[in-house]
Amino acid sequence: MSDSRPTTAIDNNDEGRVVIDWTQVSDDAIRYDTDDEEETMRAKAKERKRRKAAEQARREEQARLEAERAAREQAEAERIAREAEEQRVREEEERRRAEEEKEAERKRKAETGKSSEAGAGGNGTGSEVKKVVMDPGCTRCTRANTVCEFLVDGNKKRVACIRCNQSKGKCRWPGDGKDAEAGPKAMADKGKKRKADEETPEPGPSQKKRAKSKPIEVLEIDEPEAGGSGERKAGAGGFSGLEDKLERLIDVAGLIANNLAGLFEAHEAVAENSGRIADALEAMLDESYGFGMAVSPSDSGSSELDSDELREEAKWLKTHGEDEEEESGGEDESMAEAE
Structure with a gap:
């Protein structure tokens, strides 16, 4: 059996020889230099297998390239999503940090206000301060016909009332012997009160206890209020x-x-x-x-x-x-x- 060699259907007078991709040539276009039909059929079958293998390799290469492209696109999409998530987390963190700073600033201002109020009252310990309405009021508030309001700290220590504190003075009480600012009217009131006390019989122990335990109104405050509220109320x-x-x-x-x-x-x-x-x-x-x-x-x-x-x-x-x-x-x- 002689070896068969495929040739192309070109002019035999061509002197040059070219390299041909036989996988791209159809079976009918190939001629063999042998007259043996069986040998020709085997050569054609071998050539078809070679073409199928080449086609399979080409398809596999194309599939591989397509898979690589899809993998690159997926990786790019995942990267974009990851960057967006990181950006969102950073923004939330910045927003939370800003809110915490605002809250801390607000608390700091509140603490500063409380400490300044306590310092103005003479305490300086930064404890809780309450507003107490005194009945009867001091002589200054009585003459001004305003409500006598006291600022009392958490240790139940009295400080000067708001009106006396604004005037840089001390509170004077009727009948305590220290009311140097009281006029003739206050002295007359003292005389009347002393006369009424003489005429009125002395109350018993239970009555004294009730008189001592007279309820007073306590108002909670969070921030220091400016003085002169009584004057504004009267004017209103x-x-x-x-x-x-x-x-x-x-x-x-x-x-x-x-x-x-x-x-x-x-x-x-x-x-x-x-x-x-x-x-x-x-x-x-x-x-x-x-x-x-x-x-x-x-x-x-x-x-x-x-x-x-x-x-x-x-x-x-x-x-x-x-x-x-x-x-x-x-x-x-x-x-x-x-x-």
């Missing part, structure tokens, strides 16, 4: 009274305006009705004396008659009627004499 009360009076005056003025409008409308209605009555009276007079009566004063004037014009017209009509009766009587007498 005065302004509220003036506002009530002004509102009443405004209401009365509105009622007066409404009444004036009603009177004006009633006057217009009366004037309109008077004109209609005058027109009706004129029509009645025209119908009654239209047969030969002279022109009345109302015929040449306006249709709207007042009371004086109506009286003049009635007097004129009465006189004119008497004259006509006399003339008719004279005519009757002359006719009787003629007969």
Whole structure:
């Protein structure tokens, strides 16, 4: 059996030889230099296997490249998602840190305010401060007719009331012998109180206990309040009274305006009705004396008659009627004499 060699279907006179990819050439285009049909068939089968193997290798290479491309795209997508998640985590962390800083700043300001309030009260320990309304109040608050408010710390230590603290003074109490600022009125009040105490019998132990345990109002505060609240309250009360009076005056003025409008409308209605009555009276007079009566004063004037014009017209009509009766009587007498 001779070795067969595939050749291409080209001109045999070509001197040059080229390298041909036999996997890309069809079986019909290949010619073999042997006349043995069996040898040719085996060569063709071998060539087909070679082409299939090459095609399979090409497809595998293409699949590998496609898989690598898909893997690269997936890795890129995962990287983008990972970066987005990291960015979101960083933003949340920054937001949380900013909120914590704000909260810490707010707490620091609150602590600073409490410590400054306690320092102004003379405590300096930064403990809790409460506002206590004293009854009766100190002499300064009593003369000013304001509420005597005290700032008391957590150790139940009194500090000066708000009004005395603003005036840089000390609280003086009625009857303690230290009320140097009290005037004659306060001294007279002391005398009256002493006289009333002498006349009033001394209470028993239970009454003394009740008198000592008189309840006081305690108000919780978180932030220091500016002094002078009693003055503002008193001023607000005065302004509220003036506002009530002004509102009443405004209401009365509105009622007066409404009444004036009603009177004006009633006057217009009366004037309109008077004109209609005058027109009706004129029509009645025209119908009654239209047969030969002279022109009345109302015929040449306006249709709207007042009371004086109506009286003049009635007097004129009465006189004119008497004259006509006399003339008719004279005519009757002359006719009787003629007969």
